[in-house]
Amino acid sequence: MTSRFEGRVAFVTGASRGIGKGILEQLASEGAKIAFIDINEDALSQTTTELREKGYEVYSKVADVTKYEEVETATKEVYETFGSIDILVNNAGVIRDNLLFKMSELDWDTIMNVHLKGSFNAAKAVQKYMVENKFGRIINISSTSALGNRGQANYSTAKAGLQGFTKTLAIELGRFGITVNAVAPGFIETEMTKETAARIGISFEDLIEASVTMIPVGRTGKPSDIANAVAFFADDKSSFVSGQVLYVAGGPKD
Numbered sequence: 164m165t166s167r168f169e170g171r172v173a174f175v176t177g178a179s180r181g182i183g184k185g186i187l188e189q190l191a192s193e194g195a196k197i198a199f200i201d202i203n204e205d206a207l208s209q210t211t212t213e214l215r216e217k218g219y220e221v222y223s224k225v226a227d228v229t230k231y232e233e234v235e236t237a238t239k240e241v242y243e244t245f246g247s248i249d250i251l252v253n254n255a256g257v258i259r260d261n262l263l264f265k266m267s268e269l270d271w272d273t274i275m276n277v278h279l280k281g282s283f284n285a286a287k288a289v290q291k292y293m294v295e296n297k298f299g300r301i302i303n304i305s306s307t308s309a310l311g312n313r314g315q316a317n318y319s320t321a322k323a324g325l326q327g328f329t330k331t332l333a334i335e336l337g338r339f340g341i342t343v344n345a346v347a348p349g350f351i352e353t354e355m356t357k358e359t360a361a362r363i364g365i366s367f368e369d370l371i372e373a374s375v376t377m378i379p380v381g382r383t384g385k386p387s388d389i390a391n392a393v394a395f396f397a398d399d400k401s402s403f404v405s406g407q408v409l410y411v412a413g414g415p416k417d
């Protein structure tokens with residue numbers, strides 16, 4: 164087993180399931196101690212048990228990324244438990260899709276709060292430990308929707324915003340040994356894409372089939388596809404890669 168993350172501590176938001184869970188599994192399998200927060204209590208405790216049964220060192224806590232105090236408390240506990248926070252992955256996310264004329268103010272605010280304010284909160288809480296340690300890897304989960312997607316005026320705005328956030332933090336934090344990058348997934352099979360299928364009234368299998376016709380490599384993505392890209396940015400050796408957005412979508416995006 165390789166151990167490129169031996170001695171590293173990773174903190175992933177919204178990692179009880181889906182892409183976040185895949186990221187935890189990949190980083191832990193390569194030696195990282197892992198920490199995560201989520202608002203889904205049942206999924207959080209189930210995933211914590213599952214990961215511990217695999218022999219990984221795990222910290223987890225029910226916390227909402229939109230609430231700074233909750234994020235700060237969790238990061239402080241991670242620091243006290245494991246001694247550092249080296250890798251932050253801003254992954255927590257929700258969708259509230261609708262065409263503009265039907266989109267409520269709450270749908271707009273919820274998306275901005277979870278994706279943008281949530282990432283701001285976690286980056287702000289964690290940066291002090293990274294600056295002190297002169298090492299850090301911050302990876303923000305954007306989306307191909309940042310390039311525009313029907314029914315996602317709120318989500319595409321937030322995901323494009325995260326790319327600006329990424330580049331700005333890369334400029335501000337580079338001098339402290341901290342790199343900041345974004346991974347922008349295409350269609351990944353998770354509960355989130357299942358929710359999309361349900362909303363548009365088709366089966367998940369039909370949504371996958373329709374999506375595959377537009378993906379050059381001829382398949383949809385899995386959480387492990389995103390975890391692999393996150394691990395590249397998190398690697399010690401990626402210290403000269405910062406402020407980048409990597410589309411992981413089975414084909415080119417721009």
Ligand SMILES: NC(=O)c1ccc[n+]([C@@H]2O[C@H](COP(=O)([O-])OP(=O)(O)OC[C@H]3O[C@@H](n4cnc5c(N)ncnc54)[C@H](O)[C@@H]3O)[C@@H](O)[C@H]2O)c1
Pocket residue numbers: 176177178179180181182183200201202203206226227228229253254255256257277281304305306307347348349350351352353354355356
């Ligand atoms: N699935 C895709 O095709 C896809 C594509 C592009 C980007 N993404 C992004 O990837 C990330 C993960 O998505 P996923 O597909 O695994 O979805 P998911 O719904 O399976 O997982 C999201 C997790 O975030 C948690 N969460 C939601 N709000 C939270 C909050 N306020 N505080 C803490 N945790 C919260 C949820 O409880 C859930 O466990 C999201 O940012 C999403 O926007 C997903």
